[in-house]
Structure formats: C-alpha cells, structure tokens
Amino acid sequence: MKATSYWSRNFILILIGNALLFMVYNMQVPVLPLFGKQLGLTPAQIGIFVGAIMFAALVTRLFVPWFSGKFSKKVLLVVGILLYLLASVGYPLLGSFGLLVLLRLFNGLGHGITTTYFATSAADELPANKIGEGMGYFGIGTMMTASLAPLLALAIVQRVSFAAFFVTCIGILFLAMLAILGTTRSPRSAAKPTTKAPVFDRQFMPQCSLVFILGVLMSGVMTFTPIYAQAQHLTAISWFFFVAAIAGVVIRPIVGRSFDQRGPRLVLLISTVLLTVGLVMIAVISSNWLLITAGIFYGVADGAIYPTLQAWVFKVTTLENRDTATGMFLNSYDLGMGLGAVVLGGLVELLQYQGMFWVLSIVGLCYIGLAMGCSRRVA
Incomplete structure (x- = not known):
C-alpha cells in the first residue's frame, strides 16, 4: 500500500x-x-x-x-x-x-x-x-x-x-x-498493547471530556426533538434526521482533510459554533422549514466533531495503546448519551421541552470555549 x-x-x-x-x-x-x-x-x-x-x-x-x-x-x-x-x-x-x-x-x-x-x-x-x-x-x-x-x-x-x-x-x-x-x-x-496498559489514561482526558459532552448534547437532540416537534404541531421530524444524516455524510471527508492539514482546532471552532446555532434553532422552532434547517446545522456539527475527536485520539496515542484509547473514548461518548437522557428527562419535567433546549444551547456555548481550550496546544 x-x-x-x-x-x-x-x-x-x-x-x-x-x-x-x-x-x-x-x-x-x-x-x-x-x-x-x-x-x-x-x-x-x-x-x-x-x-x-x-x-x-x-x-x-x-x-x-x-x-x-x-x-x-x-x-x-x-x-x-x-x-x-x-x-x-x-x-x-x-x-x-x-x-x-x-x-x-x-x-x-x-x-x-x-x-x-x-x-x-x-x-x-x-x-x-x-x-x-x-x-x-x-x-x-x-x-x-x-x-x-x-x-x-x-x-x-x-x-x-x-x-x-x-x-x-x-x-x-x-x-x-x-x-x-x-x-x-x-x-x-x-x-x-503494553503489559500494563491502563483502562484510564489522563492523556486522553481532553478528547474524552469533549466527546462526553457531545454525547449529552446528542442524547438531548435525538431523544426529545421528536416529542418537542410534535408538541409544536410540526410534521417534518423525519426530514430533520434525514437532512442531518446527509449533511454528516457530506462534511466528513472535508473535515478529515482539514484535520490532517491543520489539526483539530479550526474544525472544532466552526463545528461547535454550528452546533450551538442548531440548538438555538431547535429551541425556537415554529415551522417545518426552521426544523429542517436546524437539522442541517446539527448534522454538520455531529459529522464534524465526533470523527475529529476520534482522529485526534488516534493521532496522539501509540499503536500499542490504541485499543485502550478507543475503549476510553467510546465509553465516554456512551456514558454521555446514557446520563444525558436521564438528566435531560428530569430537566424537561422542570422546564418543559423548550426550557431544556435553552439549557442545551447554553451548554453548547460553553462547549465552544472548552473545545478551544482543549485544542490550544495542538493549534
């Protein structure tokens, strides 16, 4: 090869x-x-x-x-x-x-x-x-x-x-x-792998912290957007997920090349901003077209952030510890997805669906700063 x-x-x-x-x-x-x-x-x-x-x-x-x-x-x-x-x-x-x-x-x-x-x-x-x-x-x-x-x-x-x-x-x-x-x-x-390869390595905390929060945000969108859209009398929820998937497919090769040439910082900056914009759009949805547009923003962000963080893990780990790093990375994402659904479900009971999505929007805004801080050393 x-x-x-x-x-x-x-x-x-x-x-x-x-x-x-x-x-x-x-x-x-x-x-x-x-x-x-x-x-x-x-x-x-x-x-x-x-x-x-x-x-x-x-x-x-x-x-x-x-x-x-x-x-x-x-x-x-x-x-x-x-x-x-x-x-x-x-x-x-x-x-x-x-x-x-x-x-x-x-x-x-x-x-x-x-x-x-x-x-x-x-x-x-x-x-x-x-x-x-x-x-x-x-x-x-x-x-x-x-x-x-x-x-x-x-x-x-x-x-x-x-x-x-x-x-x-x-x-x-x-x-x-x-x-x-x-x-x-x-x-x-x-x-x-090394004889005593750890199941937890602080070296990967930046990427795992970012993918954990991504899991929380994604669980909120995937679990509660259909119910929220239905409550708003919108009918385009299937189109929301369809355009999100297409946007994610289209963006992945582009962000992959950007990562190889410039590292994760630029991709994370743009994609976390788009994710936050998408969350705000969901919080204020009033029409099917706005919902579909939010799906594009969400799909681009999801299709950019996850593979960038995963590639970043592979870039900084050794071949011997790659399996350990991957297990830690995937566990962080799954944990975010699982805990996110539980915690956000409780928020819905307190704040209703729109209030919960406004909380996610604020988390998304903080996520931009965290992503920039974690990727500063590899800019």
Missing part, C-alpha cells in the same frame, strides 16, 4: 463490516421497544431491556487491554459479531423478561468489542498523514446506515412481521462476518 493511499482491500472490507453491524444496531433501536411492548413488558422493563446493551458495552471496554494482549483484532471482531448473532437469533425465541435482558447483555458484549476493534482496525490501515480523512470516510458508512436503518426496520415490522425483521438482522450480520473473514492481517495490527 502506498504511503498516501488507504483504500486497501482490508480498509474497504472493515468499512463495510462496520457499516453492516451498525445497520443492525440502528435497526434494533426503534424496533426492540415495540417488540417488548408486544410481549407485554412494562415501560420500565422495556427501558431495562433496551438499555442493557450500553451497560454491557461500557463494562466490556474496561477489559480491552487484556483482550488485545490475548487475541488478534480479527478474532475479536468475529467473536463480537457472533455475540450479536446469538442475541438476534434468541430475541424472537425467548419471551421472558429475564432471558431477554440476558440476551441484551450478550448483545452489549458484542457491541463493546466490535465498536472498539472496528475503529482500531480501520485506523491500523491508515498512514499517519491521512488518519483524519480516512476515519472521516470510515464514519460515512455508519452515518448512511443510521439514516436508512430505522426506515427499513419499521417498514419490515409494519408490512411483514417481527420474525422477518430478526431474520433480516441475522442476514446482515452474516454479511458483516464475511467481510471480516475476508481481511488479512495488517502489519500495524500486530502491535501488542
């Missing part, structure tokens, strides 16, 4: 495998609550059933240094996809709450493993001077499937059945498995 090229067979297969796995993840997000409701689970049980995946993923990533020292990334990805398959096969067969939660925990183990090692495997294929651009393209597959998956999943459930939905998930996971089995070992992936 040439020093300036990263479009190797391995990179393409890893990108495809990751996109297919996230296709299944994003298909399950809107369907599993409906599946639980059909089985007669209470709202509290549905919340535990659906949310167990994040808890298991968080715990799994704490063992990343040990996994990396014992097994190759390819083996770990195969195991992670197999755990996803086990859960997808079991969901329609097991109807009790306890067994469903157990399956969701297995699903979470697979999710924690695959999200860590897909990202690091992709980074292993990239030359140092192209890591921002390469990870930008890597994330495009995830964003495209995130926009298409809910539409496909709900269409299958509404027009066919839950059984057909789970069969579709299983088929997609088999394709992801084939993609990974088709990869060969990269020289960079042979690097082993």
Whole structure:
C-alpha cells in the first residue's frame, strides 16, 4: 500500500463490516421497544431491556487491554459479531423478561468489542498523514446506515412481521462476518498493547471530556426533538434526521482533510459554533422549514466533531495503546448519551421541552470555549 493511499482491500472490507453491524444496531433501536411492548413488558422493563446493551458495552471496554494482549483484532471482531448473532437469533425465541435482558447483555458484549476493534482496525490501515480523512470516510458508512436503518426496520415490522425483521438482522450480520473473514492481517495490527496498559489514561482526558459532552448534547437532540416537534404541531421530524444524516455524510471527508492539514482546532471552532446555532434553532422552532434547517446545522456539527475527536485520539496515542484509547473514548461518548437522557428527562419535567433546549444551547456555548481550550496546544 502506498504511503498516501488507504483504500486497501482490508480498509474497504472493515468499512463495510462496520457499516453492516451498525445497520443492525440502528435497526434494533426503534424496533426492540415495540417488540417488548408486544410481549407485554412494562415501560420500565422495556427501558431495562433496551438499555442493557450500553451497560454491557461500557463494562466490556474496561477489559480491552487484556483482550488485545490475548487475541488478534480479527478474532475479536468475529467473536463480537457472533455475540450479536446469538442475541438476534434468541430475541424472537425467548419471551421472558429475564432471558431477554440476558440476551441484551450478550448483545452489549458484542457491541463493546466490535465498536472498539472496528475503529482500531480501520485506523491500523491508515498512514499517519491521512488518519483524519480516512476515519472521516470510515464514519460515512455508519452515518448512511443510521439514516436508512430505522426506515427499513419499521417498514419490515409494519408490512411483514417481527420474525422477518430478526431474520433480516441475522442476514446482515452474516454479511458483516464475511467481510471480516475476508481481511488479512495488517502489519500495524500486530502491535501488542503494553503489559500494563491502563483502562484510564489522563492523556486522553481532553478528547474524552469533549466527546462526553457531545454525547449529552446528542442524547438531548435525538431523544426529545421528536416529542418537542410534535408538541409544536410540526410534521417534518423525519426530514430533520434525514437532512442531518446527509449533511454528516457530506462534511466528513472535508473535515478529515482539514484535520490532517491543520489539526483539530479550526474544525472544532466552526463545528461547535454550528452546533450551538442548531440548538438555538431547535429551541425556537415554529415551522417545518426552521426544523429542517436546524437539522442541517446539527448534522454538520455531529459529522464534524465526533470523527475529529476520534482522529485526534488516534493521532496522539501509540499503536500499542490504541485499543485502550478507543475503549476510553467510546465509553465516554456512551456514558454521555446514557446520563444525558436521564438528566435531560428530569430537566424537561422542570422546564418543559423548550426550557431544556435553552439549557442545551447554553451548554453548547460553553462547549465552544472548552473545545478551544482543549485544542490550544495542538493549534
């Protein structure tokens, strides 16, 4: 592979495998609550059933240094996809709450493993001077499937059945498995983590702090914008998420090249400003066009900030500690998403939806300053 090229067979297969796995993840997000409701689970049980995946993923990533020292990334990805398959096969067969939660925990183990090692495997294929651009393209597959998956999943459930939905998930996971089995070992992936690689490293606190807050902000938008828009008698919420996904896909290669040439500071300045503007627009939405425009701002910001922070982590870590850094980074984001939904739900009860989005706007304004402070040393 040439020093300036990263479009190797391995990179393409890893990108495809990751996109297919996230296709299944994003298909399950809107369907599993409906599946639980059909089985007669209470709202509290549905919340535990659906949310167990994040808890298991968080715990799994704490063992990343040990996994990396014992097994190759390819083996770990195969195991992670197999755990996803086990859960997808079991969901329609097991109807009790306890067994469903157990399956969701297995699903979470697979999710924690695959999200860590897909990202690091992709980074292993990239030359140092192209890591921002390469990870930008890597994330495009995830964003495209995130926009298409809910539409496909709900269409299958509404027009066919839950059984057909789970069969579709299983088929997609088999394709992801084939993609990974088709990869060969990269020289960079042979690097082993240090014997006592920490599960927490202060070196990555700037990036992890920023991605944690991003997770809080994103959880507010994703969880409460649909309900808030409905309360405002707006009908374009599907278009909000669609244009956000398209904007994120378009912007990723651009910000990736900017990161490679200038570092994270400029990208973070522009994208955090756009994110704050988008949050303010959501807080004051009064028409479908304003909602759609807010979706563009939100999509550009999300499509720029996350991959920039991820590429920044890869840039400053060593090959030996890349898996540990990725686990810490992903856990920070998931923790922000999980805690954000809980805390912001409480704010809604106190301040109503518009008040909560004004709080998010203020947090976004502070986020600009924090991003500039954290990236000062690499300007």
